[in-house]
Amino acid sequence: MDFKGHYRLGNGERCHPLTVLDDHSRYSLGLQACRNEQTETVQQQLTATFRRYGLPERMLMDNGSPWGNDLAHQYTPLTVWLLRLGIGVNHSRPYHPQTQGKDERFHRSLKVEVLAQRTYGDFGCMQIRFDQWRYCYNHVRPHEALGMAVPASRYQLSHRSFPEQLRPLEYGAIDHVRKVQSDGKISFRNHEFCVGKAFRGSPVALRPTVEDGVYEIYFATHRISAIDLR
Numbered sequence: 668m669d670f671k672g673h674y675r676l677g678n679g680e681r682c683h684p685l686t687v688l689d690d691h692s693r694y695s696l697g698l699q700a701c702r703n704e705q706t707e708t709v710q711q712q713l714t715a716t717f718r719r720y721g722l723p724e725r726m727l728m729d730n731g732s733p734w735g736n737d738l739a740h741q742y743t744p745l746t747v748w749l750l751r752l753g754i755g756v757n758h759s760r761p762y763h764p765q766t767q768g769k770d771e772r773f774h775r776s777l778k779v780e781v782l783a784q785r786t787y788g789d790f791g792c793m794q795i796r797f798d799q800w801r802y803c804y805n806h807v808r809p810h811e812a813l814g815m816a817v818p819a820s821r822y823q824l825s826h827r828s829f830p831e832q833l834r835p836l837e838y839g840a841i842d843h844v845r846k847v848q849s850d851g852k853i854s855f856r857n858h859e860f861c862v863g864k865a866f867r868g869s870p871v872a873l874r875p876t877v878e879d880g881v882y883e884i885y886f887a888t889h890r891i892s893a894i895d896l897r
Contacts (some may be wrong), residue, residue: 668685668686668687668688668713668726668727668728668734668770669685669686669728669729669731669770669774670683670684670685670686670701670704670731671683671684671685671686671774671777671778671782672684674782674793675786676786676787676788676789676790676792676793677786677787677788677789677792678788678789680702680789680790681702682700682701682702682787682790682793683700683701683702683703683704684698684699684700684701684777684782684797685697685698685699685701685704685708685709685712686698686770686773686774686777687713687716688769688770688773689723689818689822690727690769691821691822692813692818692819692821692822692823693769693773693810693812693813693818693821694805694818694819694821694822695773695801695804695805695818696716696719696720697712697713697715697716698777698797698798698800698801699712699794699797700790700793700794700797702790704731704732704733705733706733706743706744706745709733709734709745710745710748713749714829717752717829718829720824720825721824721825721826721827721828721829722752722753722754722825722827722828722829723754723825723827724754724755724825724827725754725755725756725757726749726754726755726756726757727757727758727759728746728756728757728758728759729758729759730758730759733745734746734756734758741863741891742756742863742865742866742891743865744865746865747865747866747869747886750886750887750889750891751833751886751887752829752830752833753827753887753888755889756889773804776804777800780800781796781797781800804818805817805818805819805822806818806819836869836870836886836887838870838872838885839872839874841874841875842872842873842874842885843855843872843873843874843882844870844871844872844873845870845871845872845873846868846869846870846871847862847863847866847867847868847869847870847871848867849864849867849868850864850867851863851864851865851866851867853871853873855873855882855894856896858896860884860892860894862884862891862892863891866886866891869886871884871885871886871891872884872885872886873885873894876893879897880895880896880897881893881894881895881896881897882894882896
C-alpha cells in the first residue's frame, strides 16, 4: 500500500492516489482518488477493499503518514486497526523504495499512462479514469513478470472476510493483561513501560518467555514489543 504523491486537478484541488497491490499476482485491489492522506480516509478506502476482496495476511507499507514507523511512533492508529483485524504489518527500510518495488513499478505505469496524459477536471473524472485503467491493468494487459499472463488470472480472493463488528480482545490464562494509558504506557511490577500512544485505551498482554524476567507484549495475536525486568 502506498500513495502516489499528489496530483493537481483542473479545479485546483489536490488528488492523492492511494494504491493497494497484491504481492503475488500484481493485481490492483485499489486505486482511489483521495482528498488527503489521513487515517480516516485510508481506513474508509481499506474497509471497502476488504469487504470486496477479504482480509490479507499481511501488508507492507513505507514509513510515511499515516502508517509511518519510526522510533517515536512505531505504531499508528491505522496500523493498530490493521493489527486488530488480524493483519500483520511490515514497513520497508527507510529510504529504500526497492522494498516495495512492485508498487513502485505500478506507480511508474500509472504516471506515464494516466497522470501525465492530461489534466482531469475533478475527483469524479479522476476516479472514472482510475477505474478504467485499473480494469485494463488487471484484466487486459499482459505482464512479463507473470509470463505474459494478466494479474486477474493469478489473483485469488482471501477466505478471511471483513468483520463488521470486532470481537472483544481475549488473552490467555497465563497472560498479565494491562490497559494502555493515555500516555501510551503500562504499569507492571512497579515499573512503567512505553507501548505507544496508538494503543491507548486498549488491553495488551504480557506473556512470560523461557528467560526469567523477560516478557513479550502482545496486542491481539501480534507481538508488538518485549520488556526485560532483570
